[in-house]
Amino acid sequence: MTSNYHLNDGSSLPPRMELQQSWWAMIGLGENGREWTMEEKFERIAAAGFTGISATMPSEQDILEWHRLLDKYQFTFSTVAFPSSKSDMGDILETVKQFGRVQYINSQVMDAFVVGDKAVQLLQELLEASADAGIPHFIETHRGRITQDLLRTTDYVRALPQLQLIIDLSHYVVAGELDGAGSRAEAEFEVLLERTAGIHGRISNGEQVQIDIGKSGSHPMVDHFKRWWKKGMRNWYANAVPGDILSFVPELGPPGYAITRIVEENREIETTDRWQQALLLKQIAEELWEEVVAEAVNKSVVR
Template identity: 90%
Template structure:
C-alpha cells in the first residue's frame, strides 16, 4: 500500500489499472420479486457482474467478522466513505479503519457546506496531514452539502492545496448549477481544473434539474456524452502520471430513493421508475470502454515516439 495519501498503489509491478467497485449504499433496496437481496446475495450479484470491490461506510464493529468473511470469499477490495469535520474526527476514523484492517482508501465527504475560504483550506490540509501520517490513501469527494458544495470554491481548494486529490462526481455540480446540455466553456474550464486531480470517479449522471437520471437501456441520453467526456479526461489525466501498481477507482453510485426518481403504483406504494441495478451495470460498461480507449491511446502515442 502507498506510504502517503496522494495516490493509491498496491506495491506491485502491475500496469496501472482500473478498479471497478460497487457502492454498497447503491445496493439498498435492490432485489427480486419484491424481496431485497440478503447481504451475501448482494455480494454474489456484485461479483457475478464483474466488480472487484465494494465502496461503503465503515461497518459496525459487531459486523466486522461477516464483512471479512464475505470480502475474503469474493476476493473483494474495500474502500470506505467518511464524513469528517475536524482533524480529531479524522484521527478517530483512521483508528477505526486500522481496526477493521481491510481499507484500500478513504473517500471523505468533508462536513460541512458552511465551512468556506481559508477555514476550509486549513481543514482540508489538516485532514490530509492526518491520513498521510497514518499512511492511508485519502481522497476528497466533490459533493453537494459538504465543504465541496459548489464548483468554484472547490477549484479554489485545488489551487491552494497541491496535495489534494479528488473523487470526481460532477453530477453534483451539474444539478447544483443547473448546467444542462449547454454546459458552457466557463464551467468546462473549471471542470478541467478538478479533473487534473482525479484519484477516482463516482458515476452518476445528472441534468440541470435532477441529480440522478435514467439514461435508458443503451445510454443514449443527451447528458451521457458530457459525462463520458469528463470521465475520459479524468482517466487520461490520471493515467499520464501513473506508475506500476497504481489503481484508479471507478464506482457506480446510483442512490436509492430519494436520489432515485419514484412514483406511486396503483396500491399507493412508492416505486422507482428505473432499474437501478441495470443502470449501474451500464455505467460499469461505459467505464470499461473508456478505460480501453485511454490505454490504447497512450500506447499509440508511446509507439509513435
C-alpha cells in the same frame, strides 16, 4: 511511510482501473418484492465483474461477516467517511486501522458552511492526518459538503497541491443547472479533473441528480459525462506509475436520489432498474478506460 496522495498496491503491474460497487447503491435492490440478502448482493456484485465494494465502515457487530464475505469474494474495500475536524479524522483512522483491508478513504468533508481559509486549513489537516497514518485519502466533490460549490472547490485545489479528488460531477451539473453543452463551468471542471484519483459514476442533468440514461446510454447527457470521465482517466493515466489504481464506482442511490412514482395504495416505486443502470455505467467506464490505454500505447509507439 506510504503517501496518501495516490493509490498504489506496491506491485509492478501496469496502472489499472478497478471497478468497485457502492454498497449504498445496493439498498433496496432485489427481486419479486424481496431485497437481496447481504451475501446475495456480494454474489451479484462479483458475478457482474466488480472487484470491490465502497461502503461506510461496518458496525462492530457486522465486522466478522464483512471480513468473511470480502475474503470469500476476494474483494477490495474502500470506505466513505464524513469528517468535520482533525479529531474526527483521528477517530476514522483508528476505526479503519482496526478493521483492516481498507484500500482508501473517500471523504465527504462536512459541511457546506465551512468556506475560505477555514476550509483550506481543515482539508490540509485531514490530509496530513491520513498521510501520517499512511492511508490513501481522497476528497469527494459533493453537494452539501465543504465542496458544495464548484468555484470554491477549484480554489481548494489551487491552494492544496496534495488534494486529490473523487470526481462526481453530477452534483455540480444539477446544482448549477448545467446542460453540459458549452458551459462556462467546463474550464472549472478541467481544474478538478487534473486531480482525479477516482470517479463516481452517476449522470445528472440540470434538474435531477440521478437520471435514467436509457438501456443503451442514449440520454443526451451521457456524452458529456463520458467526455469528462475520459479526461479524468487520461489525466490520471498520464501521471500513473506501476501499481497505481484508479477507482471507478457506479453510485446510483436509492430513493430519494432515485426518481420514483406512486402506484396503488400509495406505494412508491423506482422508475428505473437501478441495478441494470449500474451495470451500464460499469460498461461505459470499461470502454472509456480501454480507449485511454489504447491512446497512450499508440502515443508511445509513435514516439
